[in-house]
Amino acid sequence: MFKAIINADVFKDAIEAVSTLVDEAKFRINADGISARAVDPANVAMVAFDLNAKAFESYEATEGEIGVDLARLMDILGMASKDDRIELSLNEETRKLEIRTGGLAYTLSLLDPSSIRKEPKVPNLELPAKIVLNGADMKRAVKAAEKVSDHMALGVAGKTFYVEAEGDLDKVRLDIPESNLISIQASSDVRSLFSLDYLNDLAKSLGKAESVSIDLGSDYPVKFNFNIAGGNGSVTYLLAPRIESD
C-alpha cells in the first residue's frame, strides 16, 4: 500500500535528481519513506536517493517496491504548477501508479522491478578531502569548463578548492579559497579528473542545493551529497574518475 501527498516542486526536484542519471529506477517504499539506488548504463555514476516520509504532506505506506519509467513520470510532473499538490496512490492490483494534480488524474503503468538493472552496492569511501560549497558555484564551474573541454579536474591545493579544464587550446580554472567555501578539510592535496558529460547532468540538481558536500581523493571517485525536500531527504552521487593522461 502506498498513498501520499506532496508539493509538486519538491517532488519534481527530488525525482529529477535520479532521472538525470538513469531512465528507469526501482523505488523501495516503506513506512519511513521512499528510496532508490541506481547506476548509469556505463557504470560511471551512481545515485543514492532517499526521500523521508516527513517530506510529504501525508504519507501512508507498507513495504514494497515499484519500477518507474522516470522520463514518463517527469513528463507528467511537468504538467503540475509550482505550488500544486501531487497525490500519489498505488493500485496494487493493476500495478499502476495514480497521480492526481489539479483535477487531472494520470494512470502510470509501472515497470516490472525485476526488469530493472540491479541496484548497486554503494561503496563506503574514505577520502582525504571534504569540501562544502554552494551548489550554484559548482554548477557555474561546470558550465565554464564545458566551454573549453570535455573533462574537468576537481582538486584541493592547501585550503583552496579548484576546478580546472584544459582543452586543446584554451584552459579555464576556478579557484575557490576557504573564505568562499562553507568549509574545507583536507589531510593532503588531492586531484581527480572527471567527465564533463556526467558532471553536466549532475549539475542540474547540484546547482539547486544550497550546500553540497564533496568528498575527493586523488584519482579516486568523487562523492557529492546534498539535501532535498528542505532537509527531509538526501541525494548522493558517486562519479568514477577518468585517467589523467599527461
Next chain:
Amino acid sequence: MFKAIINADVFKDAIEAVSTLVDEAKFRINADGISARAVDPANVAMVAFDLNAKAFESYEATEGEIGVDLARLMDILGMASKDDRIELSLNEETRKLEIRTGGLAYTLSLLDPSSIRKEPKVPNLELPAKIVLNGADMKRAVKAAEKVSDHMALGVAGKTFYVEAEGDLDKVRLDIPESNLISIQASSDVRSLFSLDYLNDLAKSLGKAESVSIDLGSDYPVKFNFNIAGGNGSVTYLLAPRIESD
C-alpha cells in the same frame, strides 16, 4: 472597397483562429464585417469565422471577397506590437492588401479567390450535451492528454464533463464537475473520440477564450464556439470524431 483600422492584438488573435487550421482562406467582406468558412485539407475540421465591423476602430467596405495566404499575413502581423494599430486597405486594381502598422507599410499579394478550396456548408447539428467552460481548462486538458496518447475522448457523465486519453501504457483523465464549469446541460451521457493533432491546433485559440461552449454527442462531431474581439466576433470549430476501437 475595403479600408479599416483595428488593434493589432485583436486582429492577430482573430486571424490565428483561422490560420491554425488552413493555410489559405477566402474572406467575404461586406458593410457588416468580414467572415470566412474553411475546411482543412483532410476534411476533418471546419472553421466558421465572423468579425463584426464593430471590432474595428474604423471600417468602410463594400461587398467583395479576397483570398489570403494566412501564414504570410500572420508573419506580417507578428511584426506589430501588442497595442499597435493595424491599417488595412485593399487596392482593387493591383489586388493587393496594404497593411500599415507603426510606420511600416506592407503590400500583401492576394490569392485568386477561385483558386482557394470551396467554402464548406456548415452543418446544423443538434447535439444532446452542451458544456460551457473556461478555454484555459480545455487547453490544459489537451496538453495533459498529449503526454500519453494521440487521441482524446470528450464526454459527459451525469453533470460532470470529462476528457480522457489512453495510451498503450498510461492514461490521463480530467473530470470537471458542474461547480467548475460555467454551465452544463445534457439530456443523456455522451462520449466521442477526437484526434489530438487537431485538438492541439484548436487549443491555441480556445485557450485564449474566457468562455468556450462545447456541443457534444456520442460518436458525433464536436462543436466549439467562442467569442473573439471582445464579443464583436465569433469562431466556431467543428471537428469530426474518430472511431473508438475498443
Next chain:
Amino acid sequence: MFKAIINADVFKDAIEAVSTLVDEAKFRINADGISARAVDPANVAMVAFDLNAKAFESYEATEGEIGVDLARLMDILGMASKDDRIELSLNEETRKLEIRTGGLAYTLSLLDPSSIRKEPKVPNLELPAKIVLNGADMKRAVKAAEKVSDHMALGVAGKTFYVEAEGDLDKVRLDIPESNLISIQASSDVRSLFSLDYLNDLAKSLGKAESVSIDLGSDYPVKFNFNIAGGNGSVTYLLAPRIESD
C-alpha cells in the same frame, strides 16, 4: 604588455560588433586603446573598430598586436554576468590571453596574427546623404524586410529616409520622415540595395546604439557609424551594394 580591466557588458557589446562579421580578427593594441579593421570572407562588409583606453577601468599597454578567435572569446564572455568586471592580461611568452571574471580564470590561446586575413584599407567615401537615427528603428526595418525578401533598399526621398524590400509577391516599406529622425542631410535623392543577410548581422549591434549615422549614395556602399562603450569607442561598418536588377 597589455593589462586591462573593463565592465563585462561594455566589452561584450564591443567585441560582438566585430564578431558578427568575422570569425577571427587582429587587434592592434597601444597606449591609447585597441582597434581592429576586418573584412568578411566574401569582401562584402568591412568593420573598423576602436575602443579607447578610457573605456576601461584600468588600462596599461605597450604597442603590439594579437590574433583572436572571436567565437571562442564571445563564448567566454558569455559566462560573465552583466555587471561583472573582466580582467585581461596578455602573457607575452606563451602568447595566451588570460581572462579573469568572477573567480574564473580563462587562458585563451591566441592566433598567429600573420595567419589572419590582411586588414583592409578603409576607403574614404564622400556620400551625398547622411541620416542619423535611433539604432532600434534600423533594426526594426531590417526585421520587417526579412519577412518578404533577401535584399533591401535604403534611400532618401526629399527629407524622408526610407527602407524598402520587395519579394516575389509581397513588399514592405518604412518611411521615416525628418521628424522621426535625429537628423537628415541630402544634396540629392539616393537609393542603394543591400543584402539582408549582412544587414541582419549588423543589425544586432546597430540595434543597441542610441544613435546611428548612415552615409548613403546611389548604388554605392553604405557606411554605418555608432559609438560604443558610452562614447569611448566607435564602430564603422561599410557594406557593398547589390545591383538593382529592375
